[in-house]
Amino acid sequence: MLESLQHLASGFTIATTFYNLFYCLIGAIVGTLIGVLPGIGPIAGIALLIPATFGLHPTSAIIMLAGIYYGAMYGGSTTSILLNVPGETASVITCIDGYQMAQKGRAGPALAICAIGSFIAGTIGLFGLVFLAPPLAEAALAFGPPEYFSLMVFGFIVLSNVTGTSLTKSLMMAVVGLIIGTIGLDPVTGDARFTFGSISLLGGIEFVAVAIGLFGIAEVLTNVEKPLEMLEQRVIVPRFRELYPSLQDLKKSITAIIRGAGIGFGVGLVPGPAPVIATYASYMVEKRISKHPEEFGKGAIEGVAGPESANNSACQSAFIPLFVLGIPFAPPTAILLGALLIHGVTPGPLLIGQHPELFWGVIASMYIGNFILLILNLPLVPLFANILRVPKKILLPLIILFCITGQYTVNNSVFDIGIMLLFGALGFLMRKWAYEGAPLLLALVLGPRLEVAFRQSLMISHGDFGVFINRPISMVFLLATVLFLIIPLIRMTFKKTLKGGG
């Protein structure tokens, strides 16, 4: 404990040298910019800038690249709130209430609460990293294919009904998402599925394309359908006084932020799409325990604060497996791993011992980086919020152009732009028929992993389904899923009998 604090202190001395502070700042700025542009996520951002770090000291390089990572995760929420375009997979949930807040002229508070929430979550995440990293990393290894499968099933059933309109409709959308997720090469046998001979489809459907399509493009199309006179309008412009959250907003958000940070930190340790699961989970929790659940989906500030905090702390705990085990659980950390290698640092169980200055320096810089992001972004809030002053007939084409450009940069693929437009049209129709996009996106992320985990488990167990209940962690998740499904039923029948009796 004390030793960790000493190390952390020395880390802060390393991180606060002028040189490292400078690169931390650059990383945070570039990250925010990359995050704000839809499509170019942290992965592309880090990959693009790795060559720029060749001449730097490894610690400075990683400080800068890590800054891009969390800066981008932070910036991703900006377009979600302002334009309903999720910049990153993790900011899909932020679209739901964030965009509603912006439509009501409360873009400022929504943006500001993201910065504040991320900072608080970052602080909590830092302490988690410092004191719990090694034991937690070991614990994460206990997740084998069966545990993973049960966790996914649990996440699926509990999280798919995000907006809570109709369970049947949400499940239908989730299954559609699962089916779309099977397109491409079968990860287990290597057969091509539903590709109709197309080479571009072999790699499957790109998640970002679906996300931007269903949310961003569909929103633009919905607006385009309105009569031309309405496009002359702008979104309600906030008055300056309303640019920052009120005391009441802060009061509402603070518990959501702390809960979100906790959820994010825990989920971030699990291999796979941690930030996505963490944000969905945080949103569901906030909605469940809220005293006014009817506000969710219509601009509840907790629905922005919780998931954004969860997102930030999930990113931080994603560094634990990277630094402690040398195994990247999330794609952006995979690129950081590459950057470490290029700089002559071999990540792995020996890293903390061999390069203490790097590990503790980067940890400390993450904290400083979060602080930089806070003071960098709060003044930017009015600037971003003012984007909504642009008349819609100019704003909408700009959104389209940025979506197309951003989408291309993800894989350098024109095909992906086509997919994005296809899902844009689909999302437009789904809105007309009142279907939700969020469950589909969740399923698209979780589906392939769910299938692989299921098949791996049965291959390991030679076809014995007992593998899912004989292992304690897996059983707990399955039990929780069953309880989640049964309790509302029991409640319903209980209520009915009560009514019948009365």
Place this chain on the structure above:
Amino acid sequence: MKRFFTILFALSLIMVIPIHAAGFPTKEVQVIIPWAAGGATDLIFRALAATTGKYLGKAVVVVNRPGGGSAVGYTEGAQAKPDGYMLTSAVTPLTILPHQVTTAYTYRNFEPIINVVSDPSMFLIRSDAPWKSLKEFLDYARKHPDMITVGNSGAGGGVHLVALAFEKTAGVKLNHIPFSGGGPSVTAILGGHINAVSVSPPEGISHVQAGKLKILALFAEKRLEMFPDVPTVKEQGVDFAMGMWRGLVAPKGTPPDAIKKLHDAFKQGMDDPVFKKNATDMAVNLSYLGPEPFGKLMASEHEFFGKLVKEIKK
């Protein structure tokens, strides 16, 4: 409207901060990596591109074209203009995938330039595994066919086929579990969810150094410099050696003098001490081959995997 231009102005101010040195030569050489950034191939060629640029006189830019288990990138690479400005990184799957699915290319659509890296494959087990040697492992596998689980980094991928070929040579039957990449398969063995894992460096090497995993079987011609105490399987009586190679190719029809120029520059880039150090840190095994021997290597590998894939499909 004024606000809008203010924002544009602010954006253009941010753009002025230089991250890249401005004024690259207009005609840089691009290298397609058919996988996402961050994988072993991507790392190696990013490092090589960094040192080759100064010998070539023009920048070498790495472009990631992931998708379709590398089919997307190779298709584009094969169809590029054969002018030497669009190269592709050729890795073992180039000679595997065309046997498994219908692709628009084979290795014959490319001109070999240079082979850079060639890594032996290996089986890793946990240090606390019940088998002390390869012999014990194989004896157990013979007595309990299909019971030992061996992870790999993807169905039909390089290390999966290596494991299948080894199984055939050694006369045992193993239970192969595919994972989506080298990271997940190494995680699974660290957590004890599988018995062994088939990998190719740099995957898992750091855990061997840390003593958590050990090399059960090394499918190389000679011992590794990093682990001189680990015998190859050939020394232990199983005549088997196999690995992953990574080189560069250009589209068919690229003029020979362009190939020669590129080859010379990449060779110098390989010999650059900076790249050598990077390669050592990544624990990859540099193995230079000129255009002709590299072409022969691809041809023989293509034939070998063709037979292997046919046998598996039976």
Place this chain on the structure above:
Amino acid sequence: MGGIVIFIFGAITVLLSIRMPIGTFRMAGAGLFPLCLGILLMALSGIFLLRFLFKKWQSEKKEGSPSEIPGSVMQVLFFMGAMILATLFFKILGYPLVSFLLMVALLRILGMKQWTFNISLSLITAIVSYFLFVQWLKIPLPKGWLGL
């Protein structure tokens, strides 16, 4: 309406996955998982449709369709068309030209009647995004005709 489309989607999935190897649970083939999903989807949308019909039959209530603002479907189609064209010509024309032409077209569809303003705004946007993405972020966007 949506339910029917989804039901058909499920049916197609089932039909296509039957053609793939199904295998057993011990060694699942490529088609097993999509087959299960297709059946599940057909069941779900079936329940949904039946319930919907039942409700309709019970109360003769009209479908609670979301507010239909009298708008222009043509406008959406034009908008979509412009985007699809831009995508098709993305590689051939190159990014700077496509971004300019797309902006001009989209602005025009949304009722920007002053050509001078339209073109100058599109030009500025194209130039700014060119410098931002191509020059500064070094993203390999297609060069196309202009060779930029």
